[in-house]
Amino acid sequence: MSPHQSKLQLDLSVFHKPILLSLSLSHPDRTPLFVDMADWGPVIIAVALFVVLIPGLLFQIPGKNRVVEFGNMQTSVASMAVHAIIYFGLITIFLIAIGVHVHAG
Numbered sequence: 189m190s191p192h193q194s195k196l197q198l199d200l201s202v203f204h205k206p207i208l209l210s211l212s213l214s215h216p217d218r219t220p221l222f223v224d225m226a227d228w229g230p231v232i233i234a235v236a237l238f239v240v241l242i243p244g245l246l247f248q249i250p251g252k253n254r255v256v257e258f259g260n261m262q263t264s265v266a267s268m269a270v271h272a273i274i275y276f277g278l279i280t281i282f283l284i285a286i287g288v289h290v291h292a293g
Contacts, residue, residue: 229290233282241275243267249274 240246243263249270251257282288 226292227289228292229288230283232290233288234279237275237278237282241271241278243271 243249244257244259244261244267246259248257248260248263248267249255250264250266251260252262252264
């Protein structure tokens with residue numbers, strides 16, 4: 189492993205079948221350590237950010253009455269645009285700049 193990579197491995201047993209989850213953070217130009225396994229990092233990051241950034245679920249920017257409203261379960265076109273920009277920025281940081289990879293196998 190190069191000094192520019194960090195690696196975290198978790199051993200989870202579900203239904204008495206061992207599953208090894210490996211999270212490795214590496215530079216995007218470098219080849220990944222595991223080439224034959226599926227990369228679940230982008231899927232997990234995208235789904236988690238999508239759920240967290242649904243306008244009105246946890247928070248809404250801009251809100252109906254204030255700049256930020258929490259848990260109002262409403263949305264508007266402006267808040268959808270702001271949340272989409274935030275989503276794009278965060279997904280770019282996590283997947284391109286940091287290079288999160290999660291391998292299961």
